[in-house]
Amino acid sequence: MSRRVRMLVLGPGLLGLGALFAWAIAGLPAFGHYRGPYGYVLNRLVVPLRHTTNVVMGTNFDVRGVDTMGEEFILYAAVVGVTLLLRDESNARHVERHTRRLRNETVRLAGVAMVGGGLLVGLWLMAFGYITPGGGFQGGVVAAGAVLLLYLAGSHRDYSPFRDAHVLDPLEGVGAGGYVVVGLAALASGSAFLTNLFGRGTTGTLLSGGSIVILNWAAAIAVTCAMLLLFAEFLETYVEPLETEEAGA
């Protein structure tokens, strides 16, 4: 297709898209003027009914807990897909590879210090997710990222416990499955799927929210393991062949 024909196709398309976009923008409520009733209703109901001061998590893990279950399984399916594509069982997984460590001691020291700090921030985000902003998803990614720093600042050997599929695969399953089990437990007790089963506790403490606590930790375990599994597969497939090649060169 020549440049002229392309422009002839692009022009009307851009014009049409631009017109629709302008129309949509013009119809938006004014900036800062939220109109929907859903948010107002939740802001009034979640704290008195669930005792979780972070309304977002009270919504994610209780009011629309089924959606979050779906989202958790999207991540699960993505990780299973990546693993099926990349994992090579014939490749000896536990061969000790000798690669160069970072030479600069200051960078290594700072990196190792950040592992502890990052892990602590991740755990805090997970544990207090339903009280202050945070939650299992964000905390899980932060914790997994902190552990990955161990690989960057340390070596394969330091990182190897965190890439062992024999540990990560079952834990990932426990996290994803635990969420469903809590939902089914509510069904078995005679109420609707994912009904909050436990006492609501004291507002603003770790002992608040009932089932939300368990669902939050299940999501945290699932997400942490999912990210670690992804890192492990990517490192195995993309980074290590490079490093051995460079070491040999």
Next chain:
Amino acid sequence: MTLAATLVPLQAVSFALVALGAPLVVLTRDPLRQALVNGVYGVSLVCLFVVLQAPDPALSMLAVSGIGYPLVILAAIARVRARDRRKEDDS
């Protein structure tokens, strides 16, 4: 001056940073640099979310744009560059 009024300039600056950052990501040609610029752009979005009083999306954005996305991109770049190098060695 009320709290809402003090937030207006902050919001304006955050929006401006995001509006500036997006074209910068697109205009960076080298993929490695693009990954880094995209990370900085992610941080500007995080600031915008915080200023708009949405800390939960800000944390999600931080986790995705700061940890998840760059790692996948960097791994892919490393892979492609290694293949190119191998091709050069062969020829």
